[in-house]
Every structure is written in structure tokens, then in C-alpha cells.
Amino acid sequence: MTAIPLPAKLQSTELRTHVSVRETVSQSLTMAFRALLRLRRTPEQWFDVVLQPIIFTPMFAFIFGGAIAGGVEAYLPMLIPGILVQTVVTTSIVTGTTLREDMEKGVFDRFRTMPIARIAPLAGALLTDSIRYAIATALTFLMGWIVGWRPEGGWALLLAALLVIFTAWALSWVWALLGVLARTAGAVQGIGLMILFPLTFLSNAYVPIDTLPEWLGVFAEWNPISHLVTATRELANAGTVGTEFWVTLAGAAVIVAVFAPLTVRAYMRKA
Amino acid sequence: MSDTKSEWAIEADGLVKTFGSNRAVDGVDLRVKPGTVYGVLGPNGAGKTTTISMLATLLRPDGGSARIFGHDVVHEQHVIRQLIGVTGQYASVDEKISGIENLIVFGRLLGLSHKAAKRKGEELLEAFDLADAAKRPVDKYSGGMRRRLDLASSLIAQPPLIFLDEPTTGLDPRTRGQMWDVIRGLVTSGSTVLLTTQYLDEADQLASRIAVIDRGHVVAEGTADDLKGLVGTASLLLRLADPEQTEAAVTSIHQVLGSTATVTPEAARLTAPMSDPERVTDLLIRLREQGIRLTEMSVQKPTLDEVFLTITGHGASTDDAEASDDAKEKVSA
Incomplete structure (x- = not known):
């Protein structure tokens, strides 16, 4: 065989035909690391998860507390889980918009020519977003505490946080699919908000359902957001794991089961 | 391996x-x-x-x-x-x-x-x-x-x-x-x-x-x-003081350099493939003898466009393809 002057590394390394699971995990973590590096230079990406809880939590508490519950203190056990769900669920749209923006960038072409797992950039994005959800959750709880919320759930508070984060993560698969298929990031944002804005408000997040007109009450009753809110309230305020918890968990699992394969398939075709 | x-x-x-x-x-x-x-x-x-x-x-x-x-x-x-x-x-x-x-x-x-x-x-x-x-x-x-x-x-x-x-x-x-x-x-x-x-x-x-x-x-x-080699190593670009003398100049180029010049009539400009730079001196002397005055002389290296023109018969840019075809028809004998 004539000596083809292969540079040193490849001469000693076997060429491989696939990526191992361990490499896939490590590459996904590297992609999450990259997303965090990017976040450091684009602080505006933190605005929604940081400012929304800080501004909206006290605002809603003081505006609606008197009207809905006869006082801020009395409203907080109802409001905090509700606003937490709305904030975190809405911020899940960002997964789709950043994925869309990323896939248009030149660097994405480099990823596609590297011997890495195809799924790593997507997995990395989903991983980073979980961190964003955790930040939004912690800040909402903190703001709630500052305005006087004293939850009695104890350790179940953590479970409540995990439930909200997991549900938002499940939903981010939907936005990721939209991100892969849509033409612009703006479209993803627009469609996402159009779905989530009514869904989060036409629920029991801010008001008791029995104050709604009957037809709307039926809708709010069935709205999956209401189930998540109720489950979160039960956990945070009383520390009980009720039916709603399991219903929500099952719902989120179904979303992942349906959308994860769809997203991965659409993504692999484009990536 | x-x-x-x-x-x-x-x-x-x-x-x-x-x-x-x-x-x-x-x-x-x-x-x-x-x-x-x-x-x-x-x-x-x-x-x-x-x-x-x-x-x-x-x-x-x-x-x-x-x-x-x-x-x-x-x-x-x-x-x-x-x-x-x-x-x-x-x-x-x-x-x-x-x-x-x-x-x-x-x-x-x-x-x-x-x-x-x-x-x-x-x-x-x-x-x-x-x-x-x-x-x-x-x-x-x-x-x-x-x-x-x-x-x-x-x-x-x-x-x-x-x-x-x-x-x-x-x-x-x-x-x-x-x-x-x-x-x-x-x-x-x-x-x-x-x-x-x-x-x-x-x-x-x-x-x-x-x-x-x-x-x-x-x-x-x-x-x-x-x-x-397909387009010649370079081309000689001449601009004449008097456009009337174009034909005489083309004939001289053909006789001295042995190549056919491309003419841009409006500007009285001639472009001729040049294989041997030595011959350019002969050409310039011949033109002076004939009283053909030049306002400009330069040597152009072959451009991608010329390679294209030679190989494909149309210019390098698709938009210019037609223009180049026109130009080719203007090549005088």
C-alpha cells in the first residue's frame, strides 16, 4: 500500500461506524455547555426567566389579591402555583425559537460535518432549557416568599418544582418540532404564544373555576394546564400527591412519547 | 492500512x-x-x-x-x-x-x-x-x-x-x-x-x-x-487614438502576433492573445511605421471569464451569457 500521508491522529485511531451512547451523552453535555457559554454573552436570553417572576409575581398578587381572595395573603396559595405554571410553561417556547435560529447558523453546518451524534445539538438545547425552567421556578418561589407566601408542603415543594419543570420540558418537544419545521423563529414564537396564552389564562391559574361562565368553566376544567396547576397547588400548599399529580405526569409522558419521536425524525431529516 | x-x-x-x-x-x-x-x-x-x-x-x-x-x-x-x-x-x-x-x-x-x-x-x-x-x-x-x-x-x-x-x-x-x-x-x-x-x-x-x-x-x-494554454498566456490590450484605423491595426496584429484580435468598436479597443512577449516590440514598431497612434497599452492576464469564454463559448456569469455571445460575433477576421 502506498503511504498516504494521513495526519498522525487518524493513523493511530480506528475509523468507527457509529457513536456510542456514552459519547452521545458527552456530546449532548458539550452542546449544553455551548448554550451556557452563549447565554453568558447574550444576557437578554435570561430576561424572560429572570424578570418575569420578579415583576409579575408581586404585580399579580397586589392587583388581584383583594378582588379575588379578599386579600393578598389569602390569594398567594392560589396565585403562586398558578403563576409558576404560566411562567415556566410559556418560557418553554424558547426551545423552539433558539433551535430554529441555531439551525440557520453556519456553525450548524460544521456540527453536521463532524463525527458526532446527530441528536446532540437537540439534546443539548433541551438540557439547557431545563436549567432555565429551574431558575424561573426558584425565582417565583422566592418572590412568593417575599410577598408573604408560606407554603406548608415542605419537601413536596421540591416535587412540585420538578413536576412543573418536567411538564415544561415535555412541552418543549412540541416547540422543538415547530422549530425544526417552521421557517422563522418569529413564526415559532407567534404560534407558541397563540396556543399558550389562551391556554394558561383560560384555566384555574388565577381565578377559581366556579367564578367563570358555565361553558368556560367546562373548558377550564378540561384544560390540561388546570390539572398541572391543581397538582402543583396540592403539592406546594399541603404536600399531598393527589390524582391530578398522576394525571399531569401521565399527560406529560404522553406528550413526550408522541412528540419526541416526531421531533427527532423531523430533525434528523433536516440535520 | x-x-x-x-x-x-x-x-x-x-x-x-x-x-x-x-x-x-x-x-x-x-x-x-x-x-x-x-x-x-x-x-x-x-x-x-x-x-x-x-x-x-x-x-x-x-x-x-x-x-x-x-x-x-x-x-x-x-x-x-x-x-x-x-x-x-x-x-x-x-x-x-x-x-x-x-x-x-x-x-x-x-x-x-x-x-x-x-x-x-x-x-x-x-x-x-x-x-x-x-x-x-x-x-x-x-x-x-x-x-x-x-x-x-x-x-x-x-x-x-x-x-x-x-x-x-x-x-x-x-x-x-x-x-x-x-x-x-x-x-x-x-x-x-x-x-x-x-x-x-x-x-x-x-x-x-x-x-x-x-x-x-x-x-x-x-x-x-x-x-x-487554452486561452494563451496573456492578452495585449490596445486603445487607438483614431477608431478609423482599427482595421489596419487588426491586420498588423494578425501578421505580427499571428493571432486574431477582438474589437470593441465604441472604445476603439483591441484585445489580442499574446503568446510571445518578444513579438510585442515588433508590433509596436509596425504600428508606428503605419502611423497608427495608441492612447493606451496594457497586458492582461487571462481571466476566468476568458477561460470560460474559450471553453464553453459563453461568459462566466450566466446573466452575461448573451452579451458574451454577441461579443463573439463581433470578432473580426
Whole structure:
């Protein structure tokens, strides 16, 4: 065989035909690391998860507390889980918009020519977003505490946080699919908000359902957001794991089961 | 070694890629020897980038086949990706993070530890004269710095084959010269380079063989000298003081240089292929004897456009194709 002057590394390394699971995990973590590096230079990406809880939590508490519950203190056990769900669920749209923006960038072409797992950039994005959800959750709880919320759930508070984060993560698969298929990031944002804005408000997040007109009450009753809110309230305020918890968990699992394969398939075709 | 079961770095046979009704690449054949720079020369939209994208597993060919060091680009994608580095027309680095952070991310993805990736990154930044800008975000880099970082990123794994898609388009002459030195250095260290360019000059400077590509076809292939032989080494450009004397001048050129001049009547300009510079003196003396006065004289190196005109019968830019055909009809006998 004539000596083809292969540079040193490849001469000693076997060429491989696939990526191992361990490499896939490590590459996904590297992609999450990259997303965090990017976040450091684009602080505006933190605005929604940081400012929304800080501004909206006290605002809603003081505006609606008197009207809905006869006082801020009395409203907080109802409001905090509700606003937490709305904030975190809405911020899940960002997964789709950043994925869309990323896939248009030149660097994405480099990823596609590297011997890495195809799924790593997507997995990395989903991983980073979980961190964003955790930040939004912690800040909402903190703001709630500052305005006087004293939850009695104890350790179940953590479970409540995990439930909200997991549900938002499940939903981010939907936005990721939209991100892969849509033409612009703006479209993803627009469609996402159009779905989530009514869904989060036409629920029991801010008001008791029995104050709604009957037809709307039926809708709010069935709205999956209401189930998540109720489950979160039960956990945070009383520390009980009720039916709603399991219903929500099952719902989120179904979303992942349906959308994860769809997203991965659409993504692999484009990536 | 079993990894290199082919004598060719790149073998492409009848590659086809269609976008709708547009056959962007329409049956491209290539043979690239390891350890050389191979130039793919053509105008915008000729199919250069599409060809590279298929060879680099970014696009799936609609027809034909290609192998990189004997490995099929469709069925052995993961193997191919270990053998290549791709530097695109638009820098494929992350603009929001710094140069060193880019290299660390790419190094980590290629399986290096954080420490090793950082060391390798610093080494490459040093080699590409970017050490001072290591910590600056890439969107603050100049065009030339971005290209260099892009190329550095392609070299982390020391791939045996490097694709460079128009590496110097849009760079100033000094930066272009630096890039050329870097490319020459790559080949010295044993890599194979496939380079696309719009500039004959660049292909001439760097490539040992050149394929001229037009509308998805390879229209000529050979060494730079082969291609230049098709159009003559250079052409002589004359502007006459008196347009009335054009015909007499053309006759003299034919007699002295033995070539046929192209005339632009409005400007009284003549362009004549020139194979032997010695003869130009004779021509100038002859023109003075005939009382033909010149307002301008210059020597033009063959341009891509002339290579194209000669090989394909139309100009390098598709839009100008008709204009060039018109021009050809004006060639006087």
C-alpha cells in the first residue's frame, strides 16, 4: 500500500461506524455547555426567566389579591402555583425559537460535518432549557416568599418544582418540532404564544373555576394546564400527591412519547 | 492500512443534485490525488458549493456516487466525517462565543478532554495568529480572522482531507496572501485539500490540478498550465487614438502576433492573445511605421471569464451569457 500521508491522529485511531451512547451523552453535555457559554454573552436570553417572576409575581398578587381572595395573603396559595405554571410553561417556547435560529447558523453546518451524534445539538438545547425552567421556578418561589407566601408542603415543594419543570420540558418537544419545521423563529414564537396564552389564562391559574361562565368553566376544567396547576397547588400548599399529580405526569409522558419521536425524525431529516 | 483502501482521496462519478427543476450539479466526475491541492473553479451558481456539500455529507446526492479514501459518502457518513474538515463560504463558527470557546466546544465534541481541547485550541490560535483575540467574541472579529478561526476549527482532528469553499472570497489582498500561505502549509503537512474558487489566479497559485465547472458540469480539467494554454498566456490590450484605423491595426496584429484580435468598436479597443512577449516590440514598431497612434497599452492576464469564454463559448456569469455571445460575433477576421 502506498503511504498516504494521513495526519498522525487518524493513523493511530480506528475509523468507527457509529457513536456510542456514552459519547452521545458527552456530546449532548458539550452542546449544553455551548448554550451556557452563549447565554453568558447574550444576557437578554435570561430576561424572560429572570424578570418575569420578579415583576409579575408581586404585580399579580397586589392587583388581584383583594378582588379575588379578599386579600393578598389569602390569594398567594392560589396565585403562586398558578403563576409558576404560566411562567415556566410559556418560557418553554424558547426551545423552539433558539433551535430554529441555531439551525440557520453556519456553525450548524460544521456540527453536521463532524463525527458526532446527530441528536446532540437537540439534546443539548433541551438540557439547557431545563436549567432555565429551574431558575424561573426558584425565582417565583422566592418572590412568593417575599410577598408573604408560606407554603406548608415542605419537601413536596421540591416535587412540585420538578413536576412543573418536567411538564415544561415535555412541552418543549412540541416547540422543538415547530422549530425544526417552521421557517422563522418569529413564526415559532407567534404560534407558541397563540396556543399558550389562551391556554394558561383560560384555566384555574388565577381565578377559581366556579367564578367563570358555565361553558368556560367546562373548558377550564378540561384544560390540561388546570390539572398541572391543581397538582402543583396540592403539592406546594399541603404536600399531598393527589390524582391530578398522576394525571399531569401521565399527560406529560404522553406528550413526550408522541412528540419526541416526531421531533427527532423531523430533525434528523433536516440535520 | 485498511483505512485507506483507495489510491484516491476523492473519487466522484456522475454526481447529480437537483433542486426542483434546477439541476445544480449535473454529472460531476472528480479524481483527487492524496497530498495535493485540487481546485474547483467556476462562477457563482456553477454548482461548486453543492458538489462540496455532497462530498462532505451535508447533502445527499440524487444520482451518481462518491468515495472519500474509498469510503462511500452516502453509506458510510460517519466514517467520512472522521476523515474530513469543512470550511464553508460563510464562517461556520459560533459568533456569540469567543475564539477559544469555539475551539474548546469543537474539541470536546471530537472526544478531547476539556484540558486537551483547550491546549489544542490555544495551539491552533497561535498558529493562525489569533492568540491575541482568543477571548474576544467572534462577532467582533474581522472577515479574515473569522476565516482563519473557521479553518483552525476544521483542523482540530487533523483530518486527512480538507474542503475549503471559497476561502478567500471577500478578503483583502493581504489577508488573501496569508490564507494562501496557510493552505500551502496544510499540504506540506500531508493533507489533501479540495478548494473552490472564482479566481483563476487563486487556483493557479495553489492547485496542482483544476476542474472548471459550469452549470453543474465539469467543462475542463487539467493543470493550471493546461487551462491557460487554452486561452494563451496573456492578452495585449490596445486603445487607438483614431477608431478609423482599427482595421489596419487588426491586420498588423494578425501578421505580427499571428493571432486574431477582438474589437470593441465604441472604445476603439483591441484585445489580442499574446503568446510571445518578444513579438510585442515588433508590433509596436509596425504600428508606428503605419502611423497608427495608441492612447493606451496594457497586458492582461487571462481571466476566468476568458477561460470560460474559450471553453464553453459563453461568459462566466450566466446573466452575461448573451452579451458574451454577441461579443463573439463581433470578432473580426
